Amino acid sequence: MADDENKSEPAPRDFAALRALIAARAPNLPRRLTQVASYALEYPDEIAFGTAASVAQESGVQPSTLVRFSQALGYEGFSDLQDVFRSRLRDKVPSYEERLRQLREHGIGASKTGLLLEGFAETAERSVRDLRVKIDHAVLDQAVDILASADTVYLVGLRRSFPITSYMAYAMGKLGVRNVLVDGIAGLGAEQIGFISPRDAVLAISFTPYASETVSLAQAAKSRKAKMVSITDSVFSPIAPIADAWLEIVEADFEGFRSMAATMALAMTLTVAVAERRGR
Amino acid sequence: MADDENKSEPAPRDFAALRALIAARAPNLPRRLTQVASYALEYPDEIAFGTAASVAQESGVQPSTLVRFSQALGYEGFSDLQDVFRSRLRDKVPSYEERLRQLREHGIGASKTGLLLEGFAETAERSVRDLRVKIDHAVLDQAVDILASADTVYLVGLRRSFPITSYMAYAMGKLGVRNVLVDGIAGLGAEQIGFISPRDAVLAISFTPYASETVSLAQAAKSRKAKMVSITDSVFSPIAPIADAWLEIVEADFEGFRSMAATMALAMTLTVAVAERRGR
DNA sequence: GCGTTGATGGAACGTTTATTCCATTCTACA
DNA sequence: TGTAGAATGGAATAAACGTTCCATCAACGC
Structure with a gap:
């Protein structure tokens, strides 16, 4: 059975989930895609900051392979995947609209107020974490x-x-x-x-x-x-x-x-x- | 005397120094450049990850102004300045292990206040996490x-x-x-x-x-x-x-x-x- | 009030980018 | 060993990017 992006659930938007997904899918991916997977897990910062060309060179594949890898995971393309790697380093908490949109895509509904609470909770956690570091x-x-x-x-x-x-x-x-x-x-x-x-x-x-x-x-x-x-x-x-x-x-x-x-x-x-x- | 980039010292390559430079120069910069300066200090992450176009829109200026701003500070262009903003996020390792190590290095008795802060920070995080669940x-x-x-x-x-x-x-x-x-x-x-x-x-x-x-x-x-x-x-x-x-x-x-x-x-x-x- | 200088907006440019497409190479199975 | 299908490399492409240039505007000195 093909486990393609049409049938399976949409690609994760937060880094932790993506990490887990990559680790789970890596073993039964084609050779080059596995190569990208292990590179991605080892050097997430490079993916966040690099360009498709630079990441391709560093990980020893073609740029097109990166796009294929991203699509195999359910993303639109490399840029889409990269966004998730960036969100990990970014302070910005996903907005209410983004949460709503994601929720609609995932189908299952929580209340709108619940979304607000999630947002404020995440914001608080992030602030405190930054405080400790900075x-x-x-x-x-x-x-x-x-x-x-x-x-x-x-x-x-x-x-x-x-x-x-x-x-x-x-x-x-x-x-x-x-x-x-x-x-x-x-x-x-x-x-x-x-x-x-x-x-x-x-x-x-x-x-x-x-x-x-x-x-x-x-x-x-x-x-x-x-x-x-x-x-x-x-x-x-x-x-x-x-x-x-x-x-x-x-x-x-x-x-x-x-x-x-x-x-x-x-x-x-x-x-x-x-x-x-x-x-x- | 002109304080241009040929005479003055080269632009800083680390974020802390750049920050100080921006803060120092901001008051006697043209209106739009001051606007960029304050945006840069307030939303460094946006500069790190955004494009010239997106940053320009968010901060309410033209893309060309961003280039001018960068050059006024001694950089080649916006991309050059952006590199410094990115380096900050690369260095920032907010990992749990890293913090523990730092704490241990500074010793238990080094800063009682630091320990208090860690305690209160952790308490806040735990409370918020509980709230989300319960x-x-x-x-x-x-x-x-x-x-x-x-x-x-x-x-x-x-x-x-x-x-x-x-x-x-x-x-x-x-x-x-x-x-x-x-x-x-x-x-x-x-x-x-x-x-x-x-x-x-x-x-x-x-x-x-x-x-x-x-x-x-x-x-x-x-x-x-x-x-x-x-x-x-x-x-x-x-x-x-x-x-x-x-x-x-x-x-x-x-x-x-x-x-x-x-x-x-x-x-x-x-x-x-x-x-x-x-x-x- | 006029002229000069610096600041600003916005279009045009050339470059770099991610992506797509297709020919070629592998791989698995008969 | 031959063949079908998937995987891959690499060129082609179109979009997006940073940058530059120039016309317009505002501020200031004469």
């Missing part, structure tokens, strides 16, 4: 130093960052770390931070588009010579250059909504680390 | 129904749950879903919810130990015959039996601190799903 441990330690030696920690972060600062205020309160949550209620942000002294420290959190209140509050604190730690998402951030230590967080996004998982994990880390260092 | 899709859909057909959504969740409700208030505000964040400021929680009607709905979020204010606010809303959705962590939760739909979330914990990643992902899902359903 965090600068030296700066992290430095940030803890600054906050731990402060008299009072001022937490500045509004709008999208407010969930983070409000969590930290809650957790620090429980752990006995003196803190002020600058929430800007009743427009009193400036007054809340007005008495900050050089012995205090600010933790400023802001992401694109940088809320102007957060920025001006951070600047006000800086001008009163308080120490400052920033958590932000780019070197361009107005709160990066004025900080004594700044940590970069790049959250993945899904449908335009950025995850908060990485920032939250970092916030918990800072909170507990500061509390622990103070405890001694 | 969520009851039928109830999830039901919850979206209830919230989507409400006149106004009242968000009730204090203390540890407050970051979640405050995020939802922010996001719903942006998406045009009418909502009231019951924050209990000035002890006015009861007053905030006092005018709730049967055409409204409450989203109550509470975890052990169930904050008494959250519970009594939820009960007050229920007695006024509002619809109710609960997010909580056990069948024994006081806000589970009185809800029209209740979702169970069990967050993993590390050193006694529970993750918020799963609840956050669920919150985002509900928010977007409700906004979408209302949109039609």
Whole structure:
């Protein structure tokens, strides 16, 4: 029985499944295709970055063989297969539309809300994974130093960052770390931070588009010579250059909504680390 | 003096240096080139994998501008610049083994904070993974129904749950879903919810130990015959039996601190799903 | 207000790309 | 050993790509 792409299920769109498929099909594939299969498993990066010509040469086959290999697996062509190899290295989470389309092709239906949940879950996982890889441990330690030696920690972060600062205020309160949550209620942000002294420290959190209140509050604190730690998402951030230590967080996004998982994990880390260092 | 590519040092071949260069040069670059610069820093993956045409469209410039940008930085053209963006992804080995090795090399005692971060990151990942598996899709859909057909959504969740409700208030505000964040400021929680009607709905979020204010606010809303959705962590939760739909979330914990990643992902899902359903 | 310089958009160009097609070579079985 | 069918190599092709060029536009100094 021919196991061709018309009858069998459609080709996998995520790398893990494709890997499994290649491993399973390899033994009963023609000689050259087996050759490609083992090359693909050994050097996935080459497939992701290379061109059909370069991969063909490296793996010792003709470009046309690559196309045949891809089609044998159920893809349209080499480019189609390559997309899957690229998705592994890419931060981008497949969009809602892509998920919907895939779902329709696979026939079986989950609810739309379920798809959204999958998307947000994957986005969170990716963000956290990136955080682990990209965090600068030296700066992290430095940030803890600054906050731990402060008299009072001022937490500045509004709008999208407010969930983070409000969590930290809650957790620090429980752990006995003196803190002020600058929430800007009743427009009193400036007054809340007005008495900050050089012995205090600010933790400023802001992401694109940088809320102007957060920025001006951070600047006000800086001008009163308080120490400052920033958590932000780019070197361009107005709160990066004025900080004594700044940590970069790049959250993945899904449908335009950025995850908060990485920032939250970092916030918990800072909170507990500061509390622990103070405890001694 | 012209700072062109003939005189100045050659363009960087590693991503970190390129990043710094872009950040440094961006402010005094022409308008469109600045636009490309910020796009490049925000979506490096797109540059790595995209084509000149796709990057141009995404960043809102012409393909030729990309070439100009690359040349302004000292590269031969867009392809040359792209190589550097790709090298970053090649080097990045996010494998589990690699991380363990790094951790071991730096030694157990090297960075206590690093260990904390690993702990919280892993906890977040575990929580999210559990959520994907354990969520009851039928109830999830039901919850979206209830919230989507409400006149106004009242968000009730204090203390540890407050970051979640405050995020939802922010996001719903942006998406045009009418909502009231019951924050209990000035002890006015009861007053905030006092005018709730049967055409409204409450989203109550509470975890052990169930904050008494959250519970009594939820009960007050229920007695006024509002619809109710609960997010909580056990069948024994006081806000589970009185809800029209209740979702169970069990967050993993590390050193006694529970993750918020799963609840956050669920919150985002509900928010977007409700906004979408209302949109039609 | 005019002229110059640099920035920008967009079409045209030549190159490279993935893919297709066909002739040739293997392989399996009679 | 001869033959049918699959597998393969390699040239041909058409699409897509990055790049270049030029006309137009905006900014700035005289």
